[in-house]
Amino acid sequence: MNQPDGKTTTPEQEAFAARLGQRLRDSADEFDAQTRSRLNQARQAALEEIRPRSAWLRAPALAGLATAAVAIIAVSLWQPASQAPQPLVTPGIEDTDLELLMAEESLDMLDDLEFYTWLATAQLDNGSAG
């Protein structure tokens, strides 16, 4: 009857609980001076832990600027590898072709192209004569 659903308390039970609670509260006000002093020290130690929020971070405009700066840095750092600058190489050109293009003697040969043409013609003439 007292607990029809296991969750409710009757008015008598509530009054009983209130008496117990009041007695416990009274006993909590009867701590000796040493205990009160230790509680006070504990409270002061706790208050020292409160850190003021930075005044600058509470300024909306500055906070917005800081957010934008962080966003720019983050995007630049997180840029995918595929978008990173690639070496200037024309697709389809192999390394060996590149070496040929970059070799100095090849450019010299182009300068003396007329000489090499004469040399080849002369060798052909000698061959046909021999």
Added chain:
Amino acid sequence: MHRVDAIEPQGVCFQADGEELHLDQRQAMDRFLAGVEHRALRIAQLAVRDNDEALDIVQDAMIRLARSYAQRPEAEWTPLFYRILNNRITDYRRRSAVRNRIFSWWRPGEQDDPVPQPGELAEGRESDRPDRQLAADNAMQGLEAAVQALPARQREAFLLRALEGLNVADTAAAMGCSQGSVKTHYSRAVHKLREELGEHWQ
């Protein structure tokens, strides 16, 4: 025409506001902690049965609240504080249980539970029922013993509701459970306490 000297640098304004806010926050936290510290210590004493440990637990809870939740609205501080306090008490009891188990391995002849101090009762011991204590000791001692003999969750619900005066919602937040569970634990605790103490506290 604007006077140049009337314009304050904005940074100074923010700094002044910040200090004022910090002082308000500190004063509010001081008032809050001063208001709950005695009852919090009483709850911790009843749970761990050791005054020094209870004081340490209350101090830990105060520091944690101030360090981590001072920026939260004051209305949230009460359930947050008691949530932290209950967690600290639970941690202490677990550590004590492990320590007692280890000591019992070293010295197999000894019991797992700590030896109760005079006037205290171990949980659930038939030979030390609160009503027998009440016959010999005063009513307060019997009340403490009966509360200590409650299962942990029932004791939490009873102390938060009856001693601290929290409503069901805040008690549920402090205990980390549903309001229905709070009602069940509280009802069982009151029912059990009335069975144990009824004739002396009517």
